[in-house]
Amino acid sequence: MTDSRNGSGAAARTSISVAITGSGGAGVMTAGNMLLEAAAKAGWYGLMVRSSGPQIRGGEAAALCRFATRPVDCLDDRFDVLIAVDWENLHRFADEIPLDSASLMVGDPTQGDPPEVFAKSAARYERLGIKGMAKAIQGSWPNMVVVGVAAGLIGLPKDVLRAVVENMLKKSRAGLAPSLAAIDAGYEAGETMQAGEKLAAPAPRSESRWLITGNQAAGYGAIRGGVRFVAAYPITPATEVLEWLAPALADVGGTLVQAEDELASINMIIGASFGGVPALTATAGPGLSLMTESLGLAVAAEVPIVVIDVMRGGPSTGIPAKSEQSDVSIAVNGMHGDAPRIVVAPNSVADCLMSTQWAVHLAEATQSPAIVLSDQFFGQMRAVVDRPKDVSYQGARLTAAGNTEGYKRYSLTESGISPMAIPGTPGIAYTADGLTHNERGIPSSGAKDHAVQLAKRERKLLGHEYGDYWADVEGDGETAVVTFGSSTGPVREAIARAKADGVPVRLVSMRLLAPAQPAKLAAALAGVKRVLVVEQNHGGQLLRHLRSEFEIPGEVQSFRRPGPLPIRADEVHRQLVQWSNQ
Amino acid sequence: MTDSRNGSGAAARTSISVAITGSGGAGVMTAGNMLLEAAAKAGWYGLMVRSSGPQIRGGEAAALCRFATRPVDCLDDRFDVLIAVDWENLHRFADEIPLDSASLMVGDPTQGDPPEVFAKSAARYERLGIKGMAKAIQGSWPNMVVVGVAAGLIGLPKDVLRAVVENMLKKSRAGLAPSLAAIDAGYEAGETMQAGEKLAAPAPRSESRWLITGNQAAGYGAIRGGVRFVAAYPITPATEVLEWLAPALADVGGTLVQAEDELASINMIIGASFGGVPALTATAGPGLSLMTESLGLAVAAEVPIVVIDVMRGGPSTGIPAKSEQSDVSIAVNGMHGDAPRIVVAPNSVADCLMSTQWAVHLAEATQSPAIVLSDQFFGQMRAVVDRPKDVSYQGARLTAAGNTEGYKRYSLTESGISPMAIPGTPGIAYTADGLTHNERGIPSSGAKDHAVQLAKRERKLLGHEYGDYWADVEGDGETAVVTFGSSTGPVREAIARAKADGVPVRLVSMRLLAPAQPAKLAAALAGVKRVLVVEQNHGGQLLRHLRSEFEIPGEVQSFRRPGPLPIRADEVHRQLVQWSNQ
Amino acid sequence: MTAATTSATARATIPLTAADFKSDYKPIWCPGCGDFSVVSSFTRAFASLGLRPENTAVISGIGCSSRIPAYLTSYGFHGVHGRSLAAAAGLKLARPDLTVVVASGDGDGYSIGGNHFMHACRRNVDMTYVVMDNHVYGMTKGQPSPTTEPDWDSKLSPGGTGLRTFHPLVIALAAGANFVARGFSGDPKGTGELIAEAIKTPGFSFVEILSPCVTFRPEQREWRKAVREAPINTDDPARAARLIMTDDGFNIGILYRGHREPYYRKTDKAAKQPADLEKGFAI
């Protein structure tokens, strides 16, 4: 680890976190996006998280950026730099932008003073007449000055930034020249500010890289997996999956329909998939809840479908635009009757692609519903990632040939997977049914038919060979952390720090939450003395789920906290070291 | 135990099981009801379960009756007597009517032969010209002959039967005299048939008794608990709760509305309860699934409501008219976000009253949603029960006084329960909200507000003093059975038999499934070496739930089977004895 | 699947008869139920249009009426209560080559499924919606449905609901349905013709069929006497609405036929390969 924590190291830093804030219309998101894109072009990794106040539009906003020499999947524990266009209502972001004595605050003294919460952080306050500087350049804006300041502070090459700005402003009405001038002015100021070391030079690029949000990645994963029909109802923070898919599907010959509600959207995709076309919907907790009944239909009628749940704060409408990992319980348990399903959780922005693609593959292969548990953090975060590798996971459904003699749609095969007749295929037409049925699909209330069909549906999932993809298992040691989804990033950083402290810790980041893989989990945890289960919710939903399926070895602790604040590497690190030293 | 198993004992029997079957229109249900009512009047206990084929109306039917000297909550493992008006399609009931060599089959030789499955049971077949006997008495019907045969076989006093028949036929168009004559003729035949011993004389009645179905009991429990508003959408097997409640509520000044769907019904009761009126809905699995989202609203907005789920075979539409205990997972886990709720399961027909009343009390006391997990077996079974005692459980909600200074609807009290302002109360009007909110109810996406409100909602439930009512704990021994709901009856009988074999077994029949009571469960299971978890579903939902909350002591086995066949005492008994002797 | 189908498909291009569309599973309906005749209207319509079972799909929800798919030899989907129109729209949009027909009841279609009904009329996907209306929930044993008369006594609504009956045809028109007709199950031939006409008409077609529930509404046997041929067939929705609004519910025939374009998605038939989409992300 060459990471110089808290900016106090002598070497150039491998990660710098910069928050850009301001009130409505200040253009902080544009500024953040310019910086991220420029950093990406310059060969760095990085990410940007958007945060805003309760106003629908025009409220205070924060672009939370992290730039790094290696891939990063989470925010850092703290921010090196906070640049405020103005200070209005910025106290609202206090929790999200932790500062300390090694941090630098840059603000415009004509726009008031930093709020109490920031002031008391002991961060150094550098006053800069941002508004005035912008005013001095006719046609420019304060946010362009801020872009310059940030670029100067981290050491972003000017030419790369220039090219990005030119490209981005091509379509905008804002004049390019004044913007570039403002950036230059800011750059000069930033470059010369007393701050920590600049970001180390990027390693040479080996693979191609993408700048992508988790929601886009999930959408693309769906298409790569073979999805050609999507029906959905808008909901934050899943809407961008759909908005990316709408034109993309049209491009590849697929279709997206906006349904009247989630009950319609899930039934539309069930209908499409019954017709042989891999189909998907995307939603958040409230929509997933509404889909519960028809998810059960997909189980009983054995129609493959994929539902992406971009998790947000719950219960009920909760906190629509902020992240939480609290839909585990409903995803793995929330259907009436015995209803086995697949639940997959991506553990990075790039993995939103891979996991969604895998989920399509699993749904199609097992003729079952698959739920992808993404979350708002991944979904709406924009990150620089290595291009995910091409994998062979693609929807491949076992179909029945025309005129098959004595065809039975729900035949009791050994694997539990029965060839599916696709409408259009002659001589094997059948009726799919959500009622308990016999092998032919004819409704039955017989105990035997019921038992064997239940067993068949379970067998399909338990018997599938999930390979190594069920989890990312890393490292060794007597302490292990089991986690999933967007908590993986901070846990991975915490483990790296613990290792630097001489405390080796294993990581098990579970990608396949259901069906549970007790044997694989047991192997991954063999010999551990301590297991810390990390998750971002109040009730310990992952821990409960694990316990219901599996006897966790050793001493078990739970590290959990509800949203919207992300799990921080520092907290996990401290708990790990403390516990391991006991 | 004076129960003479298999009819082979010398003493009069304490329990006799009689199945009456026939094709559509044969009137087997009327016959069963007459017998049950007469047995009740004569001082016996008993029950009757209805079963029928797939036809909507006019298909084959079976009235499965059990008459006993003590209260009974379940069918016996086998039937002593099967009386068939005719044999058409009766093979469909083979699983439901187990016969053995000690059983007696009575049938009309002019109506064909018993189906193979019954014939091979080695039950003795007594031929009786039922149709002819009825024909001989103008205006009478074969089912009346059957009533007589059954009454004669078990030794039901003729005068009691006569009185019941007179009363029941008062309103019917069928002539009374021919019916009585047919009954007499049948009685004579039955009385003299070679069969096992008759039913022992009933013990003198101490308390008053009721003849009631579980669905009626639940309805009455709701009213006793204070419910005065019901909105619901018809669904089998919950509809009778509503059909009983519709006139009953009107009588006590309440209201029942048929909603357009389950989304409407749950929101209607939430609205009514927001208005201060204890409110309830009843549904089955598909409806419960549809209510998931709004159950979460009740959690977040802290509006007490009660949802009765009369469980049936799942998943999806499953087996609508047959029982299964497979909605445990969704009841305890099926909401997005962290959404603590109360789940109560009655464990007898009479307890449908007590548990529903208790659920209303708990919902009102904790301002949370409560789910009552009844099932089709209890719901549609008619049984003779001792009148449930009067209990003080009654909806009592903590309300706020008018003009309370600085009133906060969601104030952070120690218990977590905050006084609720009821519309109409001046000076404390507030807006209830399903969004994460602060103490005043104003939407907030702050981490602190979210965390403290989540903790408060959990605290309300965990802190409540549930007393001894959380479970029925009986007996001792190193082996324990943990079960719930309608599996309790057969388990209790199995334990009684094991005790007779010298194997003492504890029973823990859980009434409160959520919030889990790990400390109480640990106390109940202290010192056990073996725990058998018995439930009627495929996936072991109760076992998983227990494991997720609690480390079950000793060796654990699961005894489970999906519906529709009930768990049989005999199977559990054998597993208990075998295991304890290992 | 049934003997009839197998031989039918073997015969490949030979036109099929109505009987070829009837499966050999015995309906669970009560003797005398109106829905028996509706099966025969379906099979007649399919045969008359020269459809083939493999290219036809019948989608339904839950209710006595919704049991129809399994009684036909076409592809069928018997889903959850109230959502048949959504499943059918998904199927048709994903598979425009299929003929999609939806079978529903007055509870399934107008109560729990009411929203999908309105939006299906508006969306105008090319499919046919057949509702067997018996003014009652048959399957759940006799509760009032939206089309039940306000004074009909039942256990759940003693003395009647007191509610104005729902006018499905008026709603269909108001919501933009392109074809609106009413049939009577007692006239399977005429109803078959209506269904055929509905299938032929592009866009969303709605056929309401009066289909008596002899068990819970035995008085509906009298419908036979009440029905008469419709006096109107107009293509002005406002006029059609006014006339339907004032009719007594027993006018049989095509009551409205419009000229709306069916819904379709403008998809360039796979203009790009999935990998082409990556360009948007590349740095």
Place this chain on the structure above:
Amino acid sequence: MTAATTSATARATIPLTAADFKSDYKPIWCPGCGDFSVVSSFTRAFASLGLRPENTAVISGIGCSSRIPAYLTSYGFHGVHGRSLAAAAGLKLARPDLTVVVASGDGDGYSIGGNHFMHACRRNVDMTYVVMDNHVYGMTKGQPSPTTEPDWDSKLSPGGTGLRTFHPLVIALAAGANFVARGFSGDPKGTGELIAEAIKTPGFSFVEILSPCVTFRPEQREWRKAVREAPINTDDPARAARLIMTDDGFNIGILYRGHREPYYRKTDKAAKQPADLEKGFAI
């Protein structure tokens, strides 16, 4: 809860002003949003009718428009998306003494909530339904709603949905609403009067308010020029329907007022004690 309310209730029977019904929570709406004026229409209506905050309840779903309850001093319920009418019906039926008003948006009310809308019209519970229609999903940042024009371009429907717009007033009439009006948020006084009239009219009253979304539909600022007073006010639903069907959506005023009896349950006011019900079970 707010200073205004507390003092208001202290004053007990003194009539309240519109200001007394406005809470002191700052709306989260975009500057210029049409919904600001709707708050003032609500407060004017409540004051003009002499209502009291404690006896008034405003129920809503989810959406920008659905945020209204917290901006008023009456009781409020901000529930889940699309279900406000059901919650309101439950409240009114359980507590007939309260004045119940529902606030919704075109997505909340006509898309996900469409079924409850139809059935509320039919059920005719005595309450008032106010929909702030901006032809867009504001809260979720600009997707088409049922009332959106077919050619409106958006990310989710590039080039437009191609769907016929939903006519809420026609549907309301077809479904049996007893009072149908259209207002414009740019005229808070007139709209306040419409709402007051709606509340006064027994049964289910529906007030559609054109309320511009300046952020996602800035062109709606032009609505100010398009609206005009309605030429009609009829009590013949068929005639009202025909006229509304052909109007351009900008006629403002009361468009229909009927005479249906509101829904109520015939409950003998607690004729029996709960224990009396046991008699039915006793042996």
